[in-house]
Amino acid sequence: MVDRLKKLPSELKKILTIASRQATSSGVKIYLVGGVVRDLIKGKINFDLDIVVESDAIIFAREYANYLGGEFKKHHAFGTATVYLGEHKVDFATARRETYPRWGALPVVVPAALEDDLARRDFTINAMAVSLNKGDYGRCLDLYNGLSDLSKGLIRVLHKDSFLEDPTRILRAIRFEQRFSFKIEKNTFKLMREALGREALKFIHPHRLRNELVLILKEPKPRIYIGRIEKLINFSILDKTPPSKVLGGSIPVDKSIKLDREDFKLFLRIEKTVSFYQEKFKKLKEIEEWFVYLAAILVKLSEPEILQFVESFGLRKEHRVKMLSIKKNLSKIKRLNRELRPHAIYHFFQLLSFEAIVFFYAYYPEKKIRENIEYFLDKLVNVTLFVKGEDLKKLGMKPVNLYSKLLRRLLYVKLDDKLKTKQEEIRQAKVIFRKLKSREDRMMVPVVKTIDK
Known part of the structure; x- marks a missing residue:
């Protein structure tokens, strides 16, 4: 691993070298852990660094940030801190042991040794560490045969209760399986199905499910990931939201989402539309691609159901407004399937988000609708008056x-x-x-x- 560390970009090598020197002078042990180790072995560069400290990580990170002049943020509950260094960020965590008071709950954390910290990881390929300590700098610690699973392309949990303790690992397993073209190991797949059979996902707070779903929708070609989720769990992750405060908790809402062939055709059109938008309209605002895919999943729900979803899953206010705007204007877009004067096109689109416009372009394949959308983006969106x-x-x-x-x-x-x-x-x-x-x-x-x- 020493050779792989040497091949890192100079700014990353500097970040790790300074951390190593500080550890030596402080008399503590530190280790590079998690996805960055996995990616190093695969020959990929991961710019988000995770370092485990066998001591107080918050104190260590504060000194590190002070030395490099970075921005420092602490998270006392989990004994972690983040240091922002320009375009890079380094997460420091106290080596810890985790216990789960109940399925899906956040863990109770206590300081522990590195071995305990690795034991709490989700999969073997993410449970490896690289020493950043003087004397064995670059040594790889692989207690769970992660190297072997990485070479075989296998996603494997560390113990039988892994999916019950943290059911978000079900979605994470699917994400890694599809991202790396790996396979979920046979017994791991069996444990996953058992956890799904016990409805483990309903014990997860909706905000945590949202985070995992957004990560999936941020992946390249998320329709492939969505297809895998649909095949395994029929999007039941969206069926477990609690009653909405907006609705007073009194209106029964059936949010069971079944995706069909037409939905996946829409996902493919979104892929092409996003690529078209990014290529042709480079000077316009960047869009949140994941949100366009989420709109495609939710658009078949009623407004009350969408309200319940966006509130329960804790979407930011701007995302709530955008989502409801898409639903409210979905049928109105049909009016654009004809010749219109420029001001009429502008009037319709001026208050819509770019995400909504991209979604409508993908949703409606009618030639005239698309021509009007392109005309707005190309000719009208940036028109302003000289007169104030x-x-x-x-x-x-x-x-x-x-x-x-x-x-x-x-x-x-x-x-x-x-x-x-x-x-x-x-x-x-x-x-x-x-x-x-x-x-x-x-x-x-x-x-x-x-x-x-």
């Missing part, structure tokens, strides 16, 4: 409360008629203002009722 509110003030236009409506109408004219200069916009603004002012004046004229005697 301050310009209207200087022109003596009153009252100010008309400005918002005036500027919106002016933008629509620009979108349709291609106003080229600020002077052209000012001339058009005066025309629009006279019409708006005239209408407002008419509305303010009191209506006098006469009484016939």
